[in-house]
Amino acid sequence: xxxxxxxxxxxxxxxxxxxxxxxxxxxxxxxxxxxxxxxxxxxxxxxxxxxxxxxxxxxxxxxxxxxxxxxxxxxxxxxxxxxxxxxxxxxxxxxxxxxxxxxxxxxxxxxxxxxxxxxxxxxxxxxxxxxxxxxxxxxxxxxxxxxxxxxxxxxxxxxxxxxxxxxxxxxxxxxxxxxxxxxxxxxxxxxxxxxxxxxxxxxxxxxxxxxxxxxxxxxxxxxxxxxxxxxxxxxxxxxxxxxxxxxxxxxxxxxxxxxxxxxxxxxxxxxxxxxxxxxxxxxxxxxxxxxxxxxxxxxxxxxx
Numbered sequence: 430x431x432x433x434x435x436x437x438x439x440x441x442x443x444x445x446x447x448x449x450x451x452x453x454x455x456x457x458x459x460x461x462x463x464x465x466x467x468x469x470x471x472x473x474x475x476x477x478x479x480x481x482x483x484x485x486x487x488x489x490x491x492x493x494x495x496x497x498x499x500x501x502x503x504x505x506x507x508x509x510x511x512x513x514x515x516x517x518x519x520x521x522x523x524x525x526x527x528x529x530x531x532x533x534x535x536x537x538x539x540x541x542x543x544x545x546x547x548x549x550x551x552x553x554x555x556x557x558x559x560x561x562x563x564x565x566x567x568x569x570x571x572x573x574x575x576x577x578x579x580x581x582x583x584x585x586x587x588x589x590x591x592x593x594x595x596x597x598x599x600x601x602x603x604x605x606x607x608x609x610x611x612x613x614x615x616x617x618x619x620x621x622x623x624x625x626x627x628x629x630x631x632x633x634x635x636x637x638x639x640x641x642x643x644x645x646x647x648x649x650x651x652x653x654x655x656x657x658x659x660x661x662x663x664x665x666x667x668x669x670x671x672x673x674x675x676x677x678x679x680x681x682x683x684x685x686x687x688x689x690x691x692x693x694x695x696x697x698x699x700x701x702x703x704x705x706x707x708x709x710x711x712x713x714x715x716x717x718x719x720x721x722x723x724x725x726x727x728x729x730x731x732x733x
Contacts (some may be wrong), residue, residue, distance in 0.1 A: 430544045432466045433732035437722035438534040440519040441526035441568035442683040442690045445637075446649035447629040453526075453568030455559035455635075455723035456596065460530045462493060463514040463732065464538045471510030475499075479517035481527070492528060496535025496559055500545045511538075520716070523600050524684035528535045529565035532556050533714070537729050547728075554584050565684065572726030574637055592640025595697050595721050596690050597672070599704040602714040603662050603687035610685035613657045622652040641680035642694045649679035649692070662687050664711035675700045 440458040440713070444450070460480075467473070473489040485491060492514070498508055519527040534619075536555055540547050547555065549570055557564040563577040567586045574589040632648035635641070659665045659682065668689060669680045677691040677700050691700050701717035708715035 431541060431731040434464050434538055434541045435730050435732055436462045436464065436534045436538045436541075438530040438537075438569050439572065440720070441529060441561075441565045441686045441724065442524070442598070442688070443526070443564035443568070444651075444654065444682065445633055445690075446655070446681040447626040447651040447653070448633060449626065449651070449653045450562060450564055450579075451577055452630065452633065453566075453570040453577065454596075455572045455575075455582035455726060456525070456598070457721040457723045458518045458525070458718060460519050460527070460534060461516045462534045462538060464542065465495070465512040466542045467510030467512055470507040473511045473514045475515055477515045477517065479515075480519055481517055481521040484521055485515075485517075492531040492559075493535040493538075496547050496556070497539035497542070498535075499559065500536065500539035500543050500544075500547075510719075520600060520688075522604065523598075524682065524688035525598065525600075526565035526569060526684065526688045529556070529560060529569050532560045533566060533569040533727050535548070536731060537727050541729050541731070542723045543545065549650065550586070552691060553586055557584050557585075568726075570726050572724045573612065573722060574634070576634070577590045589634060589638060589724060594637075594692070594694075594724070595719055596639060596692055596703065597677070597688045597697050597701045598718040598720060599672075599691070599708065600716045600718070601662060601664060601668070601708045603688055605661055605685065605687045607685040610658050610661065614654055618653060621729070623667065625650075625652050640694075645692055646678040651679055651681070654685075655682055658682055658686055662689075662693065663714075664708045664713045667707040667711055668704045668715075671703040672680075672700050675703040683716055693725075699714070701727065
């Protein structure tokens with residue numbers, strides 16, 4: 430078994446409008462972890478650069494370490510330690526799957542270092558046990574567009590080929606925890622709204638497969654979560670309008686937010702600039718990213 434590995438995990442955007450908790454898309458922005466296995470009983474430590482360097486824990490309480498060490502199954506011996514050099518490109522608390530990247534990265538590293546030999550499907554099940562929601566996790570593991578469904582004893586996933594495309598992510602300086610974004614959702618919804626989302630989700634998948642932005646422009650509507658969550662993001666409506674006026678076919682929340690995802694066939698830089706300016710006009714700082722779809726998912730390599 431190796432003692433040093435490198436793991437690269439992509440960002441992701443989930444829900445994609447109507448596909449609440451069942452669609453995820455991997456994006457070309459990455460966290461890279463170089464992991465060295467330390468002797469039993471040694472303390473786990475992190476050297477973190479990039480996003481979250483001043484926020485994330487640097488000991489065994491780090492989510493990456495918890496995921497990795499969860500695969501150490503010999504209860505008769507002390508846990509080994511890990512030295513992790515983490516270079517983070519995925520913003521924390523952005524709706525771009527930073528916690529999923531940590532969980533997936535840790536599991537893949539532990540899988541390699543401890544000789545667990547778990548398949549991608551098995552890794553997804555373990556990841557859901559830790560993180561709870563499969564959409565970002567499956568996208569980070571598999572890359573591309575993924576469909577997920579969770580049952581009491583099973584996690585189902587499928588990968589869908591998508592057209593070559595880029596997306597715009599606008600990230601306003603809003604602190605919005607996923608748990609808070611869940612609290613604003615109603616406990617029940619009208620039957621008509623559920624049917625609306627089922628129909629539109631099917632067409633979102635078709636539009637992304639074909640690269641049909643005309644279809645995407647009407648398909649990527651939602652009645653289950655965005656009408657409630659967008660109210661938590663000051664400047665959302667102005668940014669959405671600016672994106673559409675500059676050529677975006679569709680604009681959605683990225684996961685639970687506060688990030689926003691804009692889909693367009695072209696003019697991505699102009700759309701990003703317009704969304705940033707719209708937030709600035711509301712007194713809200715905003716970062717933007719123009720990202721391709723990641724098609725490989727998590728990658729692991731052995732270091733000498």
